[in-house]
């Protein structure tokens with residue numbers, strides 16, 4: 001047994017490639033298993049979301065930005081979207097920065113903490129230079145990131161008895177509405193759209209791509225607890241703390257596993273695997289102990305069989321734990337460990353842009 005296999009075995013993870021009824025998962029029934037995983041994660045962790053609306057309408061476009069058009073290298077626009085909900089219309093904005101080119105652009109959907117462009121998590125000019133377009137939504141425009149009894153934003157637009165979604169799923173759902181629009185956007189290379197987010201929004205990006213197969217890749221930065229990090233044996237943040245500080249990110253059932261991680265009928269590497277056979281790029285930072293880089297890395301290792309099953313490479317990595325500067329990009333799961341703290345840095349973006357251009 002390899003060193004990594006041993007470390008994974010010590011975490012006593014629930015089986016990824018076995019159905020709840022004990023059947024073995026094969027390449028042929030992987031999609032059925034993927035649906036089962038998504039069902040369990042909806043029931044136990046993130047809650048159920050309403051189905052996609054019939055239409056996501058662009059109701060206004062504002063081509064005027066308080067910034068220049070980045071030395072004439074890109075066109076920027078703020079769009080307003082409207083969707084029909086069970087309680088009338090819900091409207092939210094998003095800002096796109098599209099490099100000037102006559103070819104379709106690979107596109108990032110960035111779920112961000114602030115609406116401004118540029119932003120400290122959005123190095124705009126560097127990204128324009130990669131040739132990729134970015135469309136950014138601001139998470140508080142969808143649902144307020146705080147205790148509001150689900151009274152604001154999209155939350156009260158649906159019956160909570162029917163749809164138990166926490167805010168992570170609400171933000172992810174909104175990123176899917178941006179994807180609805182991208183299906184109609186001339187500039188967008190529809191086969192190469194990635195969803196990207198940092199920390200709580202890294203969790204969101206991963207959830208979004210797991211549920212929405214139109215995304216070719218999820219770029220998941222420092223997502224940690226309830227994101228890409230395996231919960232069993234995890235250091236730093238645990239279910240007790242996350243559900244105490246941010247109960248509204250999840251459905252109520254998640255609280256059943258406070259200090260009972262070993263009883264969870266699921267694990268976070270299942271969420272990573274639910275993106276298979278598409279791509280995932282995971283990013284950790286050495287000093288981000290709260291997120292626990294080791295548990296993210298082992299999660300990538302443990303998720304790999306979902307790709308291997310489909311005859312794909314999965315996660316290609318050496319038989320050791322990662323070191324600062326490592327970037328394992330060969331397989332379908334990409335992973336990097338950079339030095340420094342919890343942040344979505346230019347360095348992380350450089351890896352994600354390289355990954356999006358390589359797929």
Ligand code: GCU
Pocket residue numbers: 198199200201222223224225237242245290
């Ligand atoms: C808190 C939280 C983390 C989260 C982070 C963030 O630290 O405990 O789970 O990832 O905030 O979103 O920045």
